[in-house]
Amino acid sequence: MTAVKFTGNRRFSSGELSRQITTYSTNGFQRSILRKEAFRFSEEILQSDVQRLLRFYQSEGFLNAGLAEPQLKIDQPAEKVEITFPISEGEPQRVDSVEIRVSADSASAGNLPRETLEKIPAVLTLTQGARFRDESLRADQAAIIDLLNNSGYPYAKADYELVLRRPENAVRITWSIQSGPRSVFGNVTVKGNSYISGKFIHDQLRFKPGQTYDARALQKSQEHIYSQGFFQFVTLKADLAETRSDSIPIEIQVKEAPRFTTRFGVGYGDEEKFRGFINLRWLGYWLGARRITLFAKYSALEPVNLNLSTYRPTILTPNTSMMLSLFVLRQNEPGYDVQRIGGSINLEQRFSNDFSGHISYILEKVNNDTSDISLTTRTIEDSIDNLYNKSYPVIGIEFNNSRPFFSPRQGYYVALNVSLPGFEIIKSTYQFTKIWIDLRRYGKFGVGSILAIRLKSGFIFPRNTDDFVPVEERFYSGGSNSVRGWGRSELGPLGQDGKPLGGNSLLEGGAEVRFPIWKILGGAVFLDFGNVWERTFFYRLDEIRYSNGLGLRMETPVGPIRLDVAWPIDTEKRPLQFHISVGQAF
Incomplete structure (x- = not known):
């Protein structure tokens, strides 16, 4: 063929x-x-x-x-x-009329309120004038049952009768609804738990015994319990007896994750070079629902990265979690070399599955190699210490409904963060405000392709005119996850020795079309743009640099292995940039 x-x-x-x-x-x-x-x-x-x-x-x-x-x-x-x-093809059949009837047993029970009945037309797709489709009919049937299940009727049924008038290409739909008894949540039992208490699991539920039955509450409870990170699987089952009870018992079946786990891995990237990590985790180490984690990583950019953290999933409210961390970090970036020792406390509030906010407080002591700083701001070099304290809160919000996690094909990502060194409990050497926002959009582009778009911007505002902004807090641009026509941090101000100095204003973005090639192999074409400026609130559009390129993607369970080649547009002649990494650029 x-x-x-x-x-x-x-x-x-x-x-x-x-x-x-x-x-x-x-x-x-x-x-x-x-x-x-x-x-x-x-x-x-x-x-x-x-x-x-x-x-x-x-x-x-x-x-x-x-x-x-x-x-x-x-x-x-x-x-x-x-x-x-x-x-x-001929002409399609169109819906002439839709009728909704409540069956005799429901009417005699008298338990289907008018306000519930009036909601049914709003969930239907096959309304008057719509083209009839088998799939839409099945979807409408499921939508009616879901509406009733979520309104206290777990035994609800919805049947339909179709009357076709072929000469007029018309169809009449009659829905026959049996609601069954209006029910409430009954007793809740938990099975399969050992080191996580049943009380903790009960506290995560989005319903209480005696409340009106709502199937959505079961799904939300299951997702919330699983998201705490202590279980391999969680199922909630409603015991819908044939006798149609008005009190529905709920059984929760869980399988706990292993209390002690070790994960490790090695890899290579063009920026990090050889890298390796090990992660040790202990679940339920104290009073049940607690987690302690020791993380260690090595790479060319982070020769030392040690983090000891403890996590509590519920504090103050069921949707509020807390994490305490101690860390030792050495960063060996193209523009600076710093050692950071400190700790942090972080509170996160989840407003929904996609929307969350957090507030952190960080205290750290930084040891900075000042050899690069002297090339940056000679007028204040005498006031710069190579050892200084940073004590500051960070406030942020995030909305992320992009799916799937490793290679989004649809949805949005929005993150806004504000860092406030100088608003301290313990005195901070430098005082400034740092704000940055990251916007992303994913959607279909043609047949089988995905268009990913990103815009990122930020600024740093020293609260005193002579305040120095530490090099590790400045903005940098260029690299495998930034403007790919340049190497890591190569865009923006440079010192006398050619090293990146960073800046107080950032603007960058890009667009990438991702398409399948064969089985797990995919391709990409992209355009990136951006730059960094030394001054605050200073964005020169004529100084924005552009690059485009091509890439290959190979899907793996931990995200795509990515190979990109990029080159600048309308600028001085520069060599091609090759980037090897794991995960999408954005």
Whole structure:
């Protein structure tokens, strides 16, 4: 098979129709390079495909659709076949009217309130004038049952009757609803727990015994219990007895995660070079629902990274968590070399599955190699210490409904953070305000491709005109997760020795189209832009630098392995930049 074509199809694309049939075509590239197996012509499969296409059109409301005999173009010497399916779509069936009836048993029970009944039309997609589709009918049935399940009716049923009037291409839908008794949550039992107390699990529930039954509360409770990080799986099951009780018992089945776990890994990237980490975790170490973690990492950028943290999932409210951390960190960046020793306390409040806020307080002592600083601001070099304290709060909010986690295909990501060194409990050597925002959008782009867009901006405002901003707090641009036509931190002000100095204003962004190539292999084309400026609130659009490039992605369980090659646009001649990393650039 070298070609499969369709004629007469106005409502559905040839690509969509091709996905409904078994027959497919291949070209020389697919057979020789991608090793895709050629499809051999079969008369029996061809006739089955005709029936598949007819059933597809009928399920989409085109009951009068027809297919003529498929046209075959056969090249006998080359053993090639082309098929054309001539289609006559006709007019679709449209919904003429929708009626909702409550069955006799529900009416006699008298327990379906008018306000619940009035909500049903709002959840329907098949309303007057809509094109009839089998899939929409099933979705409406599920939507009605979900509405009733979420309103205290776990035994609800919804049946339908269809009356077709073919001459008018019209269909009438009559819904028959049996609500069953209005119920409440009953007793809750927990099974499978050992080191996590049943009380802790009960405290995470989004409902209480005696409240009106709501199926959404079960789902939210299951997600919330699992998100605490102590379980391998969590299931909540409502015991819907055949006797239709008005009190629904709930059983929670959990499987706890191992109390002691060790994870480690090694890798290589063009910026971090060789890297390795080890993570030791102890669950339920004190009073049950607690977690302590020891994390150690080595890379060229972080020769020393040690972090000891303890996490409590619920404090003050069920949606508030707290983490205490002690850390030792050495950063060996292109523009600076610092050692940081300190601790932090972080409170996080989850407002929903996608929206959260946090407030942290950080206290650290920084040992800075001042050899680069003297090249930056000679007028104040005498006032700069190589050993100084930083004591400051950080406040932030984050909205993230992008999915899936490692390679988002849809959704938004928004993060806003404010750092306030100088608003201290313990005196801080330097005082400034740092604000930065990160915006991302993911969505479909053509057939099978994803468009990812990012915009990031920030500024640092010294609260005294002579205040020095520590090099590790400044903005930098350029690198594998930034403007990829430049190396790490190469954009922006440079010292006399060519090292990056960073700046107080940042603006950068980019757009990337990600597309499949073959199985787990994908490709990307991208455009990045950005720069860093020394002054605060100083953004020169004529100084923004641009780069574009190409990339390959190989999907793995821990995110895509990424290879990018990028080059600057409209600037001095620079060598190509190659980036190897794990995870998307944004």
